[in-house]
Amino acid sequence: MAVKILTIKEDILEANDAKSKANAEFLEKKGIMMVNIMSSPGAGKTTVILKTIEDMKDKIRMGVIEGDVASSVDADKINEQSVPVVQINTAGGCHLDANQIKHGLDNLPLDDIDLLLVENVGNLICTAEFTLGEQKRVMILSLPEGHDKPYKYPLMFTEVEVVLVSKMDLAPLLEFDLDEFSSAVKGLNEKAEIIPISAKTGEGMNAWYSWLEKQLRSRQNS
Amino acid sequence: MAVKILTIKEDILEANDAKSKANAEFLEKKGIMMVNIMSSPGAGKTTVILKTIEDMKDKIRMGVIEGDVASSVDADKINEQSVPVVQINTAGGCHLDANQIKHGLDNLPLDDIDLLLVENVGNLICTAEFTLGEQKRVMILSLPEGHDKPYKYPLMFTEVEVVLVSKMDLAPLLEFDLDEFSSAVKGLNEKAEIIPISAKTGEGMNAWYSWLEKQLRSRQNS
Numbered sequence: 350m351a352v353k354i355l356t357i358k359e360d361i362l363e364a365n366d367a368k369s370k371a372n373a374e375f376l377e378k379k380g381i382m383m384v385n386i387m388s389s390p391g392a393g394k395t396t397v398i399l400k401t402i403e404d405m406k407d408k409i410r411m412g413v414i415e416g417d418v419a420s421s422v423d424a425d426k427i428n429e430q431s432v433p434v435v436q437i438n439t440a441g442g443c444h445l446d447a448n449q450i451k452h453g454l455d456n457l458p459l460d461d462i463d464l465l466l467v468e469n470v471g472n473l474i475c476t477a478e479f480t481l482g483e484q485k486r487v488m489i490l491s492l493p494e495g496h497d498k499p500y501k502y503p504l505m506f507t508e509v510e511v512v513l514v515s516k517m518d519l520a521p522l523l524e525f526d527l528d529e530f531s532s533a534v535k536g537l538n539e540k541a542e543i544i545p546i547s548a549k550t551g552e553g554m555n556a557w558y559s560w561l562e563k564q565l566r567s568r569q570n571s
Numbered sequence: 572m573a574v575k576i577l578t579i580k581e582d583i584l585e586a587n588d589a590k591s592k593a594n595a596e597f598l599e600k601k602g603i604m605m606v607n608i609m610s611s612p613g614a615g616k617t618t619v620i621l622k623t624i625e626d627m628k629d630k631i632r633m634g635v636i637e638g639d640v641a642s643s644v645d646a647d648k649i650n651e652q653s654v655p656v657v658q659i660n661t662a663g664g665c666h667l668d669a670n671q672i673k674h675g676l677d678n679l680p681l682d683d684i685d686l687l688l689v690e691n692v693g694n695l696i697c698t699a700e701f702t703l704g705e706q707k708r709v710m711i712l713s714l715p716e717g718h719d720k721p722y723k724y725p726l727m728f729t730e731v732e733v734v735l736v737s738k739m740d741l742a743p744l745l746e747f748d749l750d751e752f753s754s755a756v757k758g759l760n761e762k763a764e765i766i767p768i769s770a771k772t773g774e775g776m777n778a779w780y781s782w783l784e785k786q787l788r789s790r791q792n793s
Binding site for chain 2: 389419420443474478491500501502516519
């Protein structure tokens, strides 16, 4: 039974990879940078996206794809900011896939977008396995989740280029060891950038925006 | 493609349900109550289990099955409390299943256990779909995750008998609306008990222990 499931999973992943590549090529032609943002439920994906829109929408033309098992509460919040947004409901699925992203792309005004932020389903496991055609992968780990998470969810930490450590304003109340966390992340993924942030106090948000702008510039120059 | 995946998933769920029933019957004969504890990563499953062991191990004979994608950091902590524990690594799988639990049961001193706490993989989605043969299902929602989670992960909130709202000590710093949260949970699952707790301050822990003891008593009397 176990082997059978594994084979099926490989087939699904292979089909997804092909569609992911097609998305990547399509976005490349359109000159759009897509960033896949992943985290546990409630780590602050929507808050970081909303704050990024608020602070950067005069500088960067953004769009958003919202992934959720159910509801459109997040997309509704983005929509209030007058940024183009599409909600994808996975109907029980624990991650977005490349095919769903294709449908999302078909429903966005792509000529008005340079940076497309994708909020994946809240999940540290399945989301890391399915590429979407994104150029960059970012994860958010919130302080209350604890500094031991790289040991417990290694694939996610291996697959991303940036780890935003969110809710830093709660640091005085928690026993989160940022040094131990950073060592654990670097042990899995030497090149990962770790940016501690708080959308509430604004701490670290400029470092995150600088990273985004640097990626956009290096694409335009290439 | 979508339909094919769905069929496969139904087969897997059906096979799991059969094994889950066998586990339930086996535990019934042994007089053991198994409780499946689910939550997002870092919501406090291990902390609640450790605190429950610390406060109740003189009154209730407990055992633990620890589920993780990787590592044994949680089982190591339980082991220090001299309570029988088995670690199950799912090797990438986003939930425990009934077959894995069967292996866990085979490796525990069942004659010395009345209450078996199962710490599921940190995940609000897949874990809710796979029954393990448990008599009771409990979820933990930590305050920093936000009060909108029932809208976004409805199946989990529908499937449990108790929702422990953890990290209540952080309440003064967060905008968590407990009334709105409770209404949302009750809208999905009228009978769910909601118990706000803090393992740090001890708030609500007695209500949780009373619930556990009540379930154990009602089983012994039936």
